[in-house]
Amino acid sequence: MTDRIGDVLWKIFALAAVAFMALPLLLLVLFSFSDSPLLSFPIERLSLRWVTAVVERPGFLTAFRNSIIVAAAVGVVSTSVGTLAALALSSIGGLRAGVVLSALTVPIMVPPLMLGVMLLTYYRTWLDMPLGLHTVILSHLVFTQPFVILVVNARMATFDHAVQDSARDLGANPWQVFRTITLPIVRPSIIGAALIAMALSLDDFLVTFFTIGGANTLPTYMWGMLRKGVDPSVNVAATLIMLLSIGASVVGLRISRYRG
Amino acid sequence: MELVRSTITGRVSDVFRNARRALMLLPSGAIFGVLFLAPICYFLVISFWQVRAYRLRPDFTLTQYARVFSEYWKPIVTTFSISLLIATMTVVIAYAFSYFCRFRAGRYGQIFLSVALLTLFGGYLTKIYTWKIILGEAGLLNSALLTVGLIDVPIRAFLYNWAAVILTLVHYTLPLAILPIYGALKGVKEIPLAAAQDLGASKLRVFWDIVLPQTRIGLLSAFALSFVFAVGDYTTPLLVGGPNSSMIGLFIQSQFGHRVNAPLGAAMSFVVMMACIAFIAMAALLLWKATRPRT
Numbered sequence: 001m002t003d004r005i006g007d008v009l010w011k012i013f014a015l016a017a018v019a020f021m022a023l024p025l026l027l028l029v030l031f032s033f034s035d036s037p038l039l040s041f042p043i044e045r046l047s048l049r050w051v052t053a054v055v056e057r058p059g060f061l062t063a064f065r066n067s068i069i070v071a072a073a074v075g076v077v078s079t080s081v082g083t084l085a086a087l088a089l090s091s092i093g094g095l096r097a098g099v100v101l102s103a104l105t106v107p108i109m110v111p112p113l114m115l116g117v118m119l120l121t122y123y124r125t126w127l128d129m130p131l132g133l134h135t136v137i138l139s140h141l142v143f144t145q146p147f148v149i150l151v152v153n154a155r156m157a158t159f160d161h162a163v164q165d166s167a168r169d170l171g172a173n174p175w176q177v178f179r180t181i182t183l184p185i186v187r188p189s190i191i192g193a194a195l196i197a198m199a200l201s202l203d204d205f206l207v208t209f210f211t212i213g214g215a216n217t218l219p220t221y222m223w224g225m226l227r228k229g230v231d232p233s234v235n236v237a238a239t240l241i242m243l244l245s246i247g248a249s250v251v252g253l254r255i256s257r258y259r260g
Numbered sequence: 261m262e263l264v265r266s267t268i269t270g271r272v273s274d275v276f277r278n279a280r281r282a283l284m285l286l287p288s289g290a291i292f293g294v295l296f297l298a299p300i301c302y303f304l305v306i307s308f309w310q311v312r313a314y315r316l317r318p319d320f321t322l323t324q325y326a327r328v329f330s331e332y333w334k335p336i337v338t339t340f341s342i343s344l345l346i347a348t349m350t351v352v353i354a355y356a357f358s359y360f361c362r363f364r365a366g367r368y369g370q371i372f373l374s375v376a377l378l379t380l381f382g383g384y385l386t387k388i389y390t391w392k393i394i395l396g397e398a399g400l401l402n403s404a405l406l407t408v409g410l411i412d413v414p415i416r417a418f419l420y421n422w423a424a425v426i427l428t429l430v431h432y433t434l435p436l437a438i439l440p441i442y443g444a445l446k447g448v449k450e451i452p453l454a455a456a457q458d459l460g461a462s463k464l465r466v467f468w469d470i471v472l473p474q475t476r477i478g479l480l481s482a483f484a485l486s487f488v489f490a491v492g493d494y495t496t497p498l499l500v501g502g503p504n505s506s507m508i509g510l511f512i513q514s515q516f517g518h519r520v521n522a523p524l525g526a527a528m529s530f531v532v533m534m535a536c537i538a539f540i541a542m543a544a545l546l547l548w549k550a551t552r553p554r555t
Binding site for chain 1: 277280281282284285287289291295296300302303316353356357360361364365375376377378379381382383384386387391400431434484488491492493494495499509522526532533
C-alpha cells in the first residue's frame with residue numbers, strides 16, 4: 001500500500017517537473033500565434049499577424065541573416081577544427097590525451113558574461129580590432145569547439161583502432177585510411193557535433209552582445225525589442241530562436257545517436 | 261639487417277605520426293591559445309592597471325581589488341547566496357527526476373528524459389522572457405487566475421523580486437543539471453542494489469550507501485554547472501528581478517558599458533571566478549566526506 005502511494009507521488013513529481021520545464025515554452029509558441037495584442041487568456045483567435053509584424057520590422061531580416069551566417073561559419077570551422085583535435089587525441093590516448101582534453105574544455109566552465117567582456121577587452125584594447133560578425137564568429141569558436149571535441153572524442157572511445165591498422169598494413173596512406181575507414185564510421189557524430197555547435201551559436205546572447213559592435217543577431221535583436229517594451233512580436237522572435245536551436249540540436253542528437 | 265631496417269622505418273614513421281598528430285591539434289590549440297588563454301592573461305594584467313582621464317594606464321596596483329572588496333562585497337555575497345540556493349534546488353530536483361527516469365519510470369523514463377533534454381535548447385533569452393510574460397501583471401498566470409475567478413485583481417507580486425529570479429534560473433539550469441546526473445545514474449548497476457535489499461537494507465540505506473557514492477561526479481558537475489551559470493548571469497535579475505536584486509554580473513557588465521572601467525570589471529571577474537572555484541572545491545569536499553561507498 002505504501003508502495004502504491006509512493007509510486008503515485010513519484011509520478012506526480014515527475015509530471016510536475018516535466019510540465020515546469022516544457023509548459024512555459026509551449027505557451028510561448030502558442031501566444032506567438034494569438035491574434036490579440038494582450039498576453040492573456042483566453043486566446044480568442046489564432047493568426048499570423050505578429051509573424052508578419054516581426055518580419056516587417058526594420059533590421060529583423062538582417063539580424064536573421066547575420067545569425068545564419070555566424071552559425072554556419074561557426075559550425076564549419078568549429079567542427080573541422082574540433083574533429084581534427086578529437087581524432088588526434090584518440091590516437092594519442094592515455095593520460096596525456098586526457099590532460100589536453102580537459103585543458104581544451106576549460107572555456108565551457110567560464111561564465112559567458114566573463115568570456116564576453118574578456119574578449120571585448122582583448123579585441124578593442126589589445127588588438128585594436130573593429131568589432132563585427134567576424135569577432136562574433138571567432139568568439140563563438142571558443143565555447144563551441146569544446147563540445148565538438150567532447151562529442152567526437154566520446155565516439156572515438158568505442159572506436160576499434162584495429163580496422164585502421166589493417167587498412168594501413170594493406171598499404172593505405174593516412175589520408176586514405178581517414179577517407180575510407182575513419183570518416184564513414186565517425187560521420188554521424190561529426191554531423192551531430194556540428195548541429196550542436198550551431199545551436200549553441202544561434203542561441204548565444206551574452207558573448208555576442210559584447211563582441212558584435214553595432215550589428216545584430218537574432219538574440220541581440222530580441223534584446224533590443226525587449227528594451228523597447230513588450231509586445232507580442234517579441235514572442236515570435238523568441239519562438240523563432242527557440243525553434244532554430246531546438247531543431248538543429250534535435251536533428252544533431254538523433255543523427256549522432258542513431259548510427260553512432 | 262632486416263631487423264635494423266624495420267626499426268629505422270619504424271622510427272621514421274613514428275616521427276611522421278607524431279608530427280601529424282601535432283599538426284592535427286594545432287588549429288584547436290591556436291583557438292584555445294589565441295582566443296582564450298591570451299585574452300584571459302591580458303584580462304588578468306589589466307586588472308592591475310588604472311583608468312585615468314578615461315584612458316587605460318599600465319600600472320601594478322591592487323587598487324581595483326581593494327575596491328571590489330570594499331565597495332562591492334554586498335552584491336558579491338548576495339550573488340553567491342542566491343546562486344547557492346539556486347544550484348542546490350536545481351540539483352535536488354534534477355537528481356530526483358533522473359532517479360525516477362532511471363529506476364522507477366520503466367519504459368516511460370526515456371520519454372520523460374527526452375522532453376527534459378529538449379528544453380535544454382529552448383533558448384536563453386527566450387526562457388527568461390517567457391517567465392516575464394507568465395508572471396507579469398497583465399501576464400498569463402494572472403489572466404488565467406482572473407478567468408477562473410480565483411482572484412479579482414491582478415497580483416503584482418509575482419514579478420520583479422528574488423523569487424522570480426530563482427524560479428527563472430532554476431528553470432534554465434534544470435535540464436543542464438539532469439544531463440550529467442542521469443549520465444552517472446545510467447552507470448549504476450541494478451544487481452547489487454537488489455542484493456542489498458534482499459539482505460535487508462532499507463531503500464534509503466541502499467540509496468545512501470550504494471547509489472549516491474557512485475554518482476558523486478555527476479552530482480558535482482551538475483552543481484558546478486548550475487552554480488557557475490547563476491553566478492555569471494545578469495540578464496535574469498535585470499529582466500525579472502526587483503530594483504534591489506542586483507547580482508554582481510550587472511556591476512561587471514556596467515564597467516564595460518557606460519562606466520568604462522575595464523580594470524575594475526576585470527578585477528571583479530577574477531574575484532568572482534576564484535570564489536566559484538573555492539565554492540565548488542568546498543562542495544566537492546563536503547560531498548566526498550558525507551557519502552562514503554561501502555564495500
